[in-house]
Amino acid sequence: MVEQFCGCRKDFTAYADVCFKNFGDRVLHWTTMNEPNVFVLGGYDAGFLPPQRCSIPFGLNCSRGNSSTEPYLATHNILLSHASAARLYKKNYQDKQRGFIGINLFAFWFFPRTKTIEDELATQRGFDFYFGWYLNPLVFGDYPDVMKKNAGSRIPFFTRLESQSVKGSFDFIGFNYYTAVYAEDNSVSLESTNRDYIADSAMKTIFQRRYCAETLQDLVIDGLCDNTHTNSLRIKNTHTTKRVSKHTRIQRCIEVQLCTYILFGDPL
Numbered sequence: 304m305v306e307q308f309c310g311c312r313k314d315f316t317a318y319a320d321v322c323f324k325n326f327g328d329r330v331l332h333w334t335t336m337n338e339p340n341v342f343v344l345g346g347y348d349a350g351f352l353p354p355q356r357c358s359i360p361f362g363l364n365c366s367r368g369n370s371s372t373e374p375y376l377a378t379h380n381i382l383l384s385h386a387s388a389a390r391l392y393k394k395n396y397q398d399k400q401r402g403f404i405g406i407n408l409f410a411f412w413f414f415p416r417t418k419t420i421e422d423e424l425a426t427q428r429g430f431d432f433y434f435g436w437y438l439n440p441l442v443f444g445d446y447p448d449v450m451k452k453n454a455g456s457r458i459p460f461f462t463r464l465e466s467q468s469v470k471g472s473f474d475f476i477g478f479n480y481y482t483a484v485y486a487e488d489n490s491v492s493l494e495s496t497n498r499d500y501i502a503d504s505a506m507k508t509i510f511q512r513r514y515c516a517e518t519l520q521d522l523v524i525d526g527l528c529d530n531t532h533t534n535s536l537r538i539k540n541t542h543t544t545k546r547v548s549k550h551t552r553i554q555r556c557i558e559v560q561l562c563t564y565i566l567f568g569d570p571l
Contacts, residue, residue, distance in 0.1 A: 312384045319388035320395075327400040333392065335385040338409040338479055339378065340437055347373040348499050361499040370499040372457045379459040382440050386472040407477035408437055413486045416509060421488035425506040429486045432504040444470035453493060453503040485509040 319335065342352055348370045350357025356368025385406055392404045413429040415422035428449055431439075435447035444466035445451075451458060461469065487509060492502040 312380055312387060315384040316387045316391055320391060323392055323396045323400075327396050327402060331400070331402040332475070333402060333404040334407045334477060335388050335404065336381055337407045339381045339406070340433060341409040343374045343377045343381065344500060347377050348501070360497075361501070371497065374500045375454060375458040378436060379461075382437065382469050383465060386469045389472040390468065403474035405473045405475035405477055406437070406441070407479055408434065410434070410478040410480040411508070412480070412483040413508075414483060416485040416487035416507075419488070421490070422486060425488040425490075426486040428504055428506050429484075429508070432500070432506070438476065440466075440469045441473055441476070442470070450503070453498075453505065454500075482510070 322330075323333075345352030346354055347356050347368060348361055350362035350365055350368060350370075355364075356373055357363070357365040358368055358370045359365050361370035362368070389404045392402075396402070397404075411429070411433060413426045413433075415426045431447040431449050436450060439445060439447045440461065445461060446458060485508070487507040488505070489507045490505045492498065493505050495502060
């Protein structure tokens with residue numbers, strides 16, 4: 304697996320070189336990776352994204368892989384691949400093409416589930432695990448201390464030269480921001496000897512998510528609303544019932560306040 308990743312780093316740099324050479328006269332902002340902090344979890348922990356590697360009990364239909372180590376190994380080599388491509392661009396192309404190079408990360412914002420110190424600390428771990436996993440090496444040259452402590456020998460270490468290569472290897476950091484979530488302490492997960500990235504974070508993530516449908520009738524069919532009035536819908540919600548107009552439209556889908564919120568874990 305290590306040799307495979309090293310080969311991919313060389314291949315990625317060669318691929319980036321072709322892109323810079325052929326499109327650099329038109330592309331001024333280059334993103335080496337898009338949301339790597341998510342696709343490594345889907346691909347190497349849960350196993351529902353390519354290359355579909357995972358291990359029991361963390362993934363489904365796992366026939367190959369190791370969820371405890373491979374997400375960390377993949378991220379390590381993603382960071383080194385990014386740094387290699389960025390170094391190539393800055394050395395051979397940036398002065399002539401006048402462009403910029405960076406990386407895009409998947410982004411939540413975390414709020415503590417409660418005002419307890421445990422949930423406050425879990426919130427900070429959320430930032431360290433989701434953002435710091437990539438940002439700390441890019442800015443400081445190493446992983447967050449809490450990640451190194453919780454993952455132990457399963458998270459790779461940067462050599463001095465690797466740290467220098469990754470540190471500062473960007474002109475910009477992009478964030479694909481989706482929503483805010485609640486962080487809840489789950490320190491009990493650290494008591495297990497067989498852990499993955501999620502268990503190492505010792506945090507439960509509780510989502511509050513919006514739902515869109517093509518028509519209001521779809522909301523009724525999906526069981527989210529009661530069509531009990533001729534010109535309005537009555538929202539199903541454990542806390543509030545509110546009537547809304549049939550003509551509330553955002554782009555091509557219907558967004559109905561409160562009715563559009565599916566609560567996972569009921570954080571309210």
